[in-house]
Amino acid sequence: KIRKAHGCNKQILVETLNINLKDGSGLINRGDPGSQRNFSVLDRILHTHPVWLQLSINAECALYILLREPVGTFLVRKCSSSQRKVLCVRVAAERAPSSIKECFICEEDSGEYLALEKALFGCVLKPLKALLGQVLLSLHKQDGTTQRLACSLLACQPGALERLGVRVGVPDARGLERVKQKLALMQRTHSPIDKVLLLLQVCKEVQKDAGALRDGGDSEDFLLALSYVVVMCNTPQILLEVEYMMELLEPSWLTGEGGYYLTSVYASLCLIQSLEVEGSSPPPRGLTRETQDRLRAWGRRRSLEAKSNRERQQNQNQWNCTKRFQTHSPETPCSHTFYSPEPDHHQ
């Protein structure tokens, strides 16, 4: 009986691994008309938890299973003595117990599965980061979005303050240098959580210099000051970073503070591009036609996703481990249709 269970586990573990490694294509297959998949890495993790979340098995059993799987395969079990969850990963090719690394998952109070999330990002995203980066880059090169943003950023530079209509204080050269450093760090990390934390530091820097904000103008002033900083930093790659985060962050983050400021950065990119297209003064309608179309397409797709995810959520009741995912999860973060040259494919 045990052997049969193991055989079964083995097969599904291999499939899990395949799913995880395929995530690269999952993230970027936006232009593929035949594809029915619009799953982010996190979405896949959510879908596959019945496979890798094996709370009932013990350490020996985990060892037994993982030693028959390729490096990189993981599962989560529960330690019977401490009742804590343990992430087990095969890290080396040798057929020895030392090839399996185990670490406890921190689940205390406000840490709220952050450790689990980070550990999974480490397992899944770290090896994929370079690949994802390359593919994202070439996709954006193809559809011209990075190029266009680069032009807009340059075009906005002369007299950026007036052009944007900034009415509050903005970071000076040193402040901008600090922001640039943070953006550079952001590009280096694979973890969307770390990226968003850096983004929040950037926003804090902007807000600090905006000073005491006036009533009725807070959001405007912040958005404009942020746009100014984005223009002055002149890093078109920020587009890829925003996309990476919006695609991979766990949904509850997208509704929280990180999500708000991520949204603000996205909004500032829209704003910057609309300025460049429509001339030196802020256009009356705010956004270009193209951006509006993209947003509409994206909105349609989001509502479809929301629907399918709600159904999925319904089927996840047994997964108590990542209760937080369940609690908040009906949507998969997904920004990439923002930039899709052919939004129709997502309908």
Next chain:
Amino acid sequence: MASGGGAGGSNKTYSFKVVLLGEGCVGKTSLVLRYCENKFNDKHITTLQASFLTKKLNITGKRVNLAIWDTAGQERFHALGPIYYRDSNGAILVYDITDEDSFQKVKNWVKELRKMLGNEICLCIVGNKIDLEKERHVSVEEAEGYAESVGAKHYHTSAKLNKGIEELFLDLCKRMMETAQAEERAKGNGVSQSTSSRRGVQIVDDEPQAATVAGGCCSSG
């Protein structure tokens, strides 16, 4: 997150996103600052003091986390709206009772929200600055009549005098909870057993060609 308001498990915590919309100087920011003054600290990192605020409530024994998103009110930012209001469970549409034009803007927002998000979003129309009653330019009857006609609730507030604000948010939370609960019930009735725990494997079945590619990655990793 959206309807995620609802929650699995016995220990329910509702999380709702509420977006604040309205023209520049109708006082929406001071409204929410007034409400959230006792500054909160969420799991999230550094709470930047500005346009994003949160509040934790306990309503009839259920925990509710509110995330309140302020938006840029000027007309030139109007088109950015969808980026901010997506996935909202509730919207607070603020106008200034002394400014007829700001009420028209609210009507535009209502139209847009209903079109984009349907009836699942709970709408609150809020006439702010009732401390300036003498200068009122939007009649109570008109505003309340309009709210009713679009399935929204109408409130009168004064951020200055701290009037009507607690009631507004409490009421909104209750409505969002009802919506989330109704949705949960609907889900409970409507979902068949066929799509249960096998979904993880199904993904692979969908994409045989991609699986081959991944196999290559596997062996090299």
